[in-house]
Amino acid sequence: MGLFDALMHKDYLYIGEMINEQRKAIERINDEENMKNRHIYLITLLGDPSLTPYIGIPEKQNFSCDKITQGDKKIKIKTTPYAYIALSNSKSKLIGTGYSDKDGNVEIEIEPISSTEVKIVVTAKFRIPVMKTITIYED
Secondary structure (H helix, E strand, O other), rough: OOOHHHHHHHOOHHHHHHHHHHHHHHHOOOOOHHHHHHHHHHHHHHOOOOOOOOOOOOEEOEEEEEEOOOEEEEEEEEEOOEEEEEEEEEOOOOOEEOOOOOOOEEEEOOOOOOOOOEEEEOOOOOOOOEEEEEEEEEO
């Protein structure tokens, strides 16, 4: 599998993973050395390996979650399938992360919450990222 095959595949989310697949493909080239050098030069130009490439116009996404209280140790979220979800407290400290399953469900273990708000960020391949601040209720 090469770079562009990986780009279309749902299991490869970041350009770094796609470049790694391209490197594997380059090693299989039995052509002259210049061809290998050209491919290596091209993938070096792509830059940041954590970049998430988009093809076309990304679709909107949303999420829903249960009421969150300060004593909660887990949060259930429903969103886009295979999305990455991150939660941070009011001081921007990461308190929990997780990937949703094929149905868009995820249960994230979180650190104890002492603030009154939590920021939730949801990202997924070919989707517009969502950032929302959620109110935390007392026990």
